[in-house]
Amino acid sequence: MTVLLVFGLFVVIATAHNITFLDVPRYGDPHREANLVCHYVNDKNDPELHSVKWYRGSNEIFRFTPEQQPPTRIFNTTSGGGVTRGSCNLHSCTISVVLPKTYNTRLSFTCEVSTEGPRFAVVKQTKNLTVAVILREDPVILGLPGIVQPGEDVILNCTTGLAMPPANIIWYIDGKPERMEPWMVNNTSVSLPNEFDLRSSWRSLHLRVNPHTPAISVRCEATQPTWPAYIRSTNASLIVARTPHLSMFTASGSISTAVEVSVAVLASCLSSVHIFSKYSALSEV
Known part of the structure; x- marks a missing residue:
């Protein structure tokens, strides 16, 4: 990011690194730590990186300043959701955060990157996280x-x-x-x-x-x-099914119809047996 500032006859250009990617999960399980990642790059003529800061809401929870010793600091918050550890370099900064145990709580996390003076140009991005254990599979x-x-x-x-x-x-x-x-x-x-x-x-x-x-x-x-x-x-x-099953007659309450069908089938079978017996008797003669 480049900001052009004009003071009388002097022109001062303040530049900052660009945040290329901010990874904050949309949902976070309160029984697990959430990992937040901020990636940033600098252009060829940008000043050196001064610091990377993480905020939860308006409260600073973590800071990385490469020129200081130790380079990282963790800030505890009274509302929970503190940082347990962080790993940062000149191009990325990752932190692990403990989430509150209250489900459906919505949290905002901000990554703020600043460059060295004299203007200490700053860029920042914010994303939200909802405390919830989401469904892992389809119903x-x-x-x-x-x-x-x-x-x-x-x-x-x-x-x-x-x-x-x-x-x-x-x-x-x-x-x-x-x-x-x-x-x-x-x-x-x-x-x-x-x-x-x-x-x-x-x-x-x-x-x-x-x-x-x-x-x-x-x-x-x-x-x-x-x-x-x-x-x-x-x-x-x-x-x-294209044609109803025989059991559907009884399922729909048409018991008499089912009985009539059964009687007709039985009569047909008896008639066939009688004809066959008569034919067998004639054959013996």
């Missing part, structure tokens, strides 16, 4: 049959892995959200916490198969209420 759909019958009732279950905050689950049928009564909006079930206070979520879907469609697509979408929201989803398809 799992259980109860998927190979083929479904027209008019059949199907029950599917969607389950997530352990996370915090727990995910809310929504089902989509052929791209449209499941039709729900008002009392079903927050109908996602959540497990008891484990030793790390992590929870899994699950939700069932009751589906009546439309006899006029060849297939049904479903999607289970799990959303963690973080900032920003974290979403993972799984898709599946149900293939509808």
Whole structure:
């Protein structure tokens, strides 16, 4: 970065290193340290590097000054989230930070790079981190049959892995959200916490198969209420049989129809046996 300052007849050019990359994870597990990395470069005629400073919010938590001994300093903060260690050189500075144990807390971290005097030009970048244990895998759909019958009732279950905050689950049928009564909006079930206070979520879907469609697509979408929201989803398809299975007559309540079909089949078999017996008797004569 170059700043042109004019004082009377004098022109002073103050230049600073450029921050090329700031790596702050979007989500951080409070049970693990978060690693933050700041990369910077200087142009050919830039002054030497003076210092690199890390801030959490407005509080300085770490400083690297290559011309001082020792070159690094750690500053403790009263609100937690202190630095445990740092490794810096003339082109990058990495620190490890302890995160607070309060889930869904949003933290801002700033890397500030300054060059030597007389103007000590400064550049800085800021990124945010949300304290959360995000879902590591997509949710799992259980109860998927190979083929479904027209008019059949199907029950599917969607389950997530352990996370915090727990995910809310929504089902989509052929791209449209499941039709729900008002009392079903927050109908996602959540497990008891484990030793790390992590929870899994699950939700069932009751589906009546439309006899006029060849297939049904479903999607289970799990959303963690973080900032920003974290979403993972799984898709599946149900293939509808072309002709109804015999058991569907009884499933739909048409017991008499099923009985009539069975009687007709039995009568046909008896008739065939009678004809065969008559033919055998004639052959013997």
